[in-house]
Amino acid sequence: MFDGKGDGCAIDVREVTKRFGSLCVLDRFSCRFEKGRTTVVIGPSGSGKSTLARCICGLETYDEGSITLFGENVASLRTRPRAMSRRVGMIFQHLNLWPHMTALENIAFAPRRCLGMDEGEAQELASNLLERVGLQDKAWNKPTQLSGGEQQRVAIARALALSPSHLVFDEPTSALDPELVGEVLAVMSDLSKNGMGMLVITHEMQFAREVSDKVVFMAEGVVQEEGAPEKIFNAPVLERTQMFLQRTMRRHY
Amino acid sequence: MEFRTDIIVANAGAIAEGVLITLLVTSFSFLVALVLGAVVGILRRRRGVLSRLLGGYVSFFRGTPLLIQLFLIYYGLPSIGLSMPRYVAAVLSLALNSAAYISEILRGALGAVPKGQEEAAQVLGLTRMETLVFIVFPQALRVALPALVNSFSSILKDSSLVSVLSIIELTRIGQLIYTRTYRAFEIYLTVALIYYVLTETVACFSRRIERALEI
Ligand SMILES: Nc1ncnc2c1ncn2[C@@H]1O[C@H](COP(=O)(O)OP(=O)(O)O)[C@@H](O)[C@H]1O
Ligand SMILES: [Mg+2]
Numbered sequence: 001m002f003d004g005k006g007d008g009c010a011i012d013v014r015e016v017t018k019r020f021g022s023l024c025v026l027d028r029f030s031c032r033f034e035k036g037r038t039t040v041v042i043g044p045s046g047s048g049k050s051t052l053a054r055c056i057c058g059l060e061t062y063d064e065g066s067i068t069l070f071g072e073n074v075a076s077l078r079t080r081p082r083a084m085s086r087r088v089g090m091i092f093q094h095l096n097l098w099p100h101m102t103a104l105e106n107i108a109f110a111p112r113r114c115l116g117m118d119e120g121e122a123q124e125l126a127s128n129l130l131e132r133v134g135l136q137d138k139a140w141n142k143p144t145q146l147s148g149g150e151q152q153r154v155a156i157a158r159a160l161a162l163s164p165s166h167l168v169f170d171e172p173t174s175a176l177d178p179e180l181v182g183e184v185l186a187v188m189s190d191l192s193k194n195g196m197g198m199l200v201i202t203h204e205m206q207f208a209r210e211v212s213d214k215v216v217f218m219a220e221g222v223v224q225e226e227g228a229p230e231k232i233f234n235a236p237v238l239e240r241t242q243m244f245l246q247r248t249m250r251r252h253y
Numbered sequence: 254m255e256f257r258t259d260i261i262v263a264n265a266g267a268i269a270e271g272v273l274i275t276l277l278v279t280s281f282s283f284l285v286a287l288v289l290g291a292v293v294g295i296l297r298r299r300r301g302v303l304s305r306l307l308g309g310y311v312s313f314f315r316g317t318p319l320l321i322q323l324f325l326i327y328y329g330l331p332s333i334g335l336s337m338p339r340y341v342a343a344v345l346s347l348a349l350n351s352a353a354y355i356s357e358i359l360r361g362a363l364g365a366v367p368k369g370q371e372e373a374a375q376v377l378g379l380t381r382m383e384t385l386v387f388i389v390f391p392q393a394l395r396v397a398l399p400a401l402v403n404s405f406s407s408i409l410k411d412s413s414l415v416s417v418l419s420i421i422e423l424t425r426i427g428q429l430i431y432t433r434t435y436r437a438f439e440i441y442l443t444v445a446l447i448y449y450v451l452t453e454t455v456a457c458f459s460r461r462i463e464r465a466l467e468i
Contacts, residue, residue, distance in 0.1 A: 057376050085378035096369035100391045109387070110377040155373075162377060 009068070010035040010166045010197045011056055011088070016065035018051055018221075025051045026062065027221035033199050035070075035165065038192040040208040040229075041201045043218040044244060049201045050093075052218075053170045056199070057090045070165065082114055089159030093171040095151045097143040103130065103154045104139040111161050122161075129157035133187050149180030153187050166197035173204060203248055209233055217241045257436050261443050264430050271426030272447060278340070278422060279409045282347035286404070289348060290355025295385070297360050307356075314353035320414050322346050327418055343415035351408050355401065362397035363389060395466055402459035406452040413448070423447060 011033040018026040025048040033039050043049055054060040056067055058080050066073055069088055074080050097106050107126035111117045117125070130136050133153040143151055152172055159167055169188065173181040185204060189211050192198055202208065208215055208229055215232040217225045225232065225241045236242050261268070293311065297304045314322065326349075327342035337345070366389050374384040394401075416425035427444040431437055 059372055059375065082378040085376060088376075090376040092369060092373065094367075094369045096367065096373045098370060098373070098388055098392075100395070110379065113383055113387075114378045158373075158377070 008035050008071075009033070010037075010070060011199065012066075012068040013052070013056065014066050014068070016052075016055060016062050016067060018048070018055060018060065018062040025221050026055070028065065029218075029222055030065075031216055031223055031226070033166070033197070034213070036195045036197045037213040038196075038198040038200060038211055039214045039216060040212040041199065041216045041218060042203070042205075042208065042244070042248070043224075047219045048221045049218060050170050053090065053168050053199070053201060057088060057168055058085060059090075086114060086162040087165045088168060089162065089164035089166070090168045090170070091152065091155050091159055091172050093174050095143070095148060095155070095175060097146075097151050097154055097158070099143050102140050102142055103135065103146065106143070106154055107158045107161050110158070114162060125161060126157070129160050130154070132160070133157045134183075147180055148176045149183045152176065152184045156184075156187055156191075166199065167191070169198065169200045169202070171201050171203070173202065205233070205245070205249060217244065219244070257434075257439050260430070260434050260436050260439055264426075267426050267430065268423070268443070268447070271421065271423040272451075274420065274422040275409070275412055275424075276451075278343055278347070278412050278415060278420070279405070281344045282351060282408050282412070283405050285344065285348035286351035286355050286408070287401070289352035291359055293352060293356035294359030294363065297356065298363060311353045311356055314350050315357075319346065319350050319411055320417070322350055323414060323418065339418045339420055343412075343418055343420055347408050347412060347415070350411070351404055354407075355404050358397050358400045358404065359393065362393035362400075365396050366392045398459065398463055398466070402455060406455055409452055409455070410448060 009032045013029060013031050013033075015028045015030055016026050017024065017028055029048070029052065041049055041052070051060060055062045056069075058074065068074070069084060072084065074084055097103075098109070101109065104123060104126045107129055108117075108119075108122035111125055112119065112122045127136065127139060130139055133156055135150060135153055135157075138146060138150060138154075143154070146154065156167075156172075172188070173184050176184065181204070185207050188198070188200065188207070192211050200207075200212070210229075212229050214226060215229050216223055217232065217236075217238075219240065225236060225238050232241065233245065236245065293307050297307050297311075323342070323346045326346045327337075327339065330336065370388055370392065371384050374388045375381075379388070412422060413424040416422060416428065419425065421429075423444055427440050431440050434440070
């Protein structure tokens with residue numbers, strides 16, 4: 001359905017260093033995110049996960065190192081060609097649908113501006129995407145008339161509208177009431193099964209265990225440990241990983 | 254003392270013309286102020302020399318009386334070779350004065366739009382201009398609308414001052430009728446009521462738009 005499971009690297013982060021003043025948030029961080037695979041990034045709060053996502057999506061510049069998207073080196077959004085930004089979509093923790101547009105308009109806007117679709121085409125695409133996330137009957141609702149879970153599902157559809165090859169999720173369910181988390185994770189699982197490449201920052205360990213192909217544990221701006229979910233969850237090498245998992249599980253279940 | 258409504262009735266035509274001129278001067282000034290205020294408001298979001306210069310303009314026009322600004326522009330500027338017709342001077346003064354306030358209103362409203370709104374647009378590959386025009390501005394305008402309408406009403410009332418440049422607007426008409434009839438109470442009460450009805454109409458109109466735009 002999507003780019004397909006294929007060989008090769010979608011996002012290659014190499015030795016990236018990012019400082020805010022004297023605070024070193026990413027410290028020669030390196031990690032590869034494969035095409036069509038789902039990688040879950042976990043780690044304590046303040047470990048630089050959001051900064052990593054923002055550097056990849058071009059919302060933040062970095063001081064050293066390189067980030068390669070699908071073989072092409074990218075700097076910040078300003079120097080990044082439009083076609084490049086389209087290949088990686090991002091879903092944020094904070095609900096940020098545009099409040100002055102309906103769900104349908106939120107989704108149809110970017111394809112009209114960036115892909116040059118006419119209104120009819122863009123609306124049809126948006127309707128199809130709304131159906132994919134199970135919200136076909138909410139097309140004409142404004143964001144304030146949607147629950148948090150519904151807003152995140154529309155945000156996913158909005159990102160999908162440009163046919164990205166990879167999606168980056170930064171704690172997509174952290175701002176939601178617990179009973180709304182499931183519906184968003186369900187849409188994400190479905191995308192993953194259909195071969196969408198995903199980088200998911202989350203504290204939802206159940207999701208990481210069941211859906212991901214790889215789990216990356218980061219702390220203090222570097223990868224501490226990475227591997228298949230069974231390995232990380234059942235037999236983590238580092239004591240630190242173990243401690244983090246124990247604490248997180250206790251907090252969430 | 255009797256209330257001479259007949260004076261008002263006899264001068265209704267002239268009064269109507271005065272209202273028309275007041276509305277024209279106000280509308281032109283407001284449009285210019287809106288454009289100017291938007292440009293200044295946007296440019297002042299970033300730090301820099303330009304931003305500080307514009308800050309100087311804003312604080313000067315907010316910190317000095319409009320009447321003096323009017324004199325400075327109409328009587329003062331010709332000394333440095335910049336003379337202009339009365340109407341231009343009137344509109345320019347009102348617009349420069351109001352734009353100083355409007356730029357602050359818009360700057361505040363632009364700042365009130367959460368950063369995430371822009372970022373969502375940027376990661377979809379929208380340009381800075383598209384983001385500003387289609388995402389940030391519509392939301393800022395909603396926030397700013399009541400204050401902008403207020404600015405319009407302020408210009409409407411302040412335009413009374415341009416009568417000192419012998420522009421035949423509502424206030425000037427009132428003065429002219431007064432010098433012929435000496436019926437200050439009837440005339441100035443009527444003039445005041447007309448201003449009041451105009452500003453109330455605008456306010457009522459704005460409340461309607463606000464309700465229609467409610468998200
Ligand atoms: N724009 C910024 N300016 C200064 N410090 C920042 C900024 N963004 C993040 N930080 C700091 O960088 C560190 C990592 O933040 P973040 O990437 O958000 O971590 P995480 O998402 O893992 O919780 C934190 O200490 C945070 O305070
Ligand atoms: Mg974060």
